[in-house]
Each structure stands twice: as structure tokens, then as C-alpha cells.
Amino acid sequence: MNDVILCDFDGTIVKIDTAEYVLEELAEGDWKTLDQRLDSGEISLEDCMGRQFGMVTASRKRIIDTLDSVVETRPGFSDLIEHCRSKRIPFIIASAGLDFYIRHFLARNGLKNEIDIVAPRVRVTRNGVKFEFPKLRYPSSVSFKDDLVRQHRSAGRTVVYIGDGTTDFNAARISDHPFAVAGSKLAGLLNENRIPHDEFTDFRTVVDTLKNLE
Numbered sequence: 001m002n003d004v005i006l007c008d009f010d011g012t013i014v015k016i017d018t019a020e021y022v023l024e025e026l027a028e029g030d031w032k033t034l035d036q037r038l039d040s041g042e043i044s045l046e047d048c049m050g051r052q053f054g055m056v057t058a059s060r061k062r063i064i065d066t067l068d069s070v071v072e073t074r075p076g077f078s079d080l081i082e083h084c085r086s087k088r089i090p091f092i093i094a095s096a097g098l099d100f101y102i103r104h105f106l107a108r109n110g111l112k113n114e115i116d117i118v119a120p121r122v123r124v125t126r127n128g129v130k131f132e133f134p135k136l137r138y139p140s141s142v143s144f145k146d147d148l149v150r151q152h153r154s155a156g157r158t159v160v161y162i163g164d165g166t167t168d169f170n171a172a173r174i175s176d177h178p179f180a181v182a183g184s185k186l187a188g189l190l191n192e193n194r195i196p197h198d199e200f201t202d203f204r205t206v207v208d209t210l211k212n213l214e
């Protein structure tokens, strides 16, 4: 029934926001003001992240080690992946975060070859971390996340979208079946806008709901 699952990473698959944690721990400068300018619509997400990570000069290894010491996977993630495997449902991570950390996380969990990632390409340079965001295919898209939902829907697929943040809202809103982390900003926005969705804290709840839809 469900042809593809698109899932956010930070705050959804793992409990913390890894990009924010790296900024908290390793940025040298006032990155928080840029978040306010992003929220007020003054600068784009791409611009914001590029400038914020320009303040991080730590090596890739130092970033990975810093995150490995604190990253915790949300319960039931392996059950969801097992469900996708048994039903042959593609599982794709859509993240505006650090793609190299997501790849490292998947490798550490033995999932490197079965999960696709759509994320900005991140390069760690002497002048900080640079982001290259995926190009949008639809003029109506706000970000690459809702663009991705449009791409799969226009190919005739049923799209399940799972996330937690404000940047997931447009993608979740136009998906066939949105799931939001309970108590998250995304859950709040979906409730405010009366968009039918399911909320969860453990991915096993998502698996049970998907099984009931079959």
C-alpha cells in the first residue's frame, strides 16, 4: 500500500538535532542570531546553515566523535526498517543536516546499503562547512523536502512522511500519510492547521499504524 517512506533525521530518527548540537559545541561565533533571522524569513535555510557552519572549523572526525558520544536512536527504528525490508518499501532519509554524519550513523547500524539519503552535500573546508542543497524541480516547492514528496507523488507513489520540525511541515502536509513526533513543532503545526496525521514517540507505533493501513 505505502510505496515510499520519507523520513527526517534530526529529532526524528535520532533524539537530538545533530546540526544544532555541533553548533552548540563547536561553532565560534554568534550562530543563534542567524536562527532568528531564518525564523523571521530574512534569510534562507541554505544561507543560514552555510553561515552558521562557516563558524565551525573542527575536522570531520572531531564532528563525528562529538556526535557519537551523545546520539541516541529513537526506539523502534530497527523495527521500522525491518518492516520496510519485509514489505519492500523504499525508506529514504530527507535531511537538511550533516549528510556525512547520517552516512556514518547508518554504517554504524549496518544499514549503509539499504537506505537512501537526500540531503545537502556537505563539504568540510578550511573556511568552515559548506552546504549545497538539492535543486528543486517544482516551482511551488518551499524546500527540497516538499519537492521530494511532489516527485514521488507525481510518479504515482503513495508517500508516508515522518518528521518533527517546522521545516517538515510543507512536506508532511502534502504527503498521503503524515506522522509527527508527539509534542514536536510539526505535531503542533499539523494540529493548528487541522491536517489529519498520526503522532508517535516509538517507531513501533508507526509500524502498527502502517500494518493497519494495509
Ligand SMILES: [Mg+2]
Binding pocket: 008, 009, 010, 011, 012, 163, 164, 165
Ligand atoms: Mg527534525
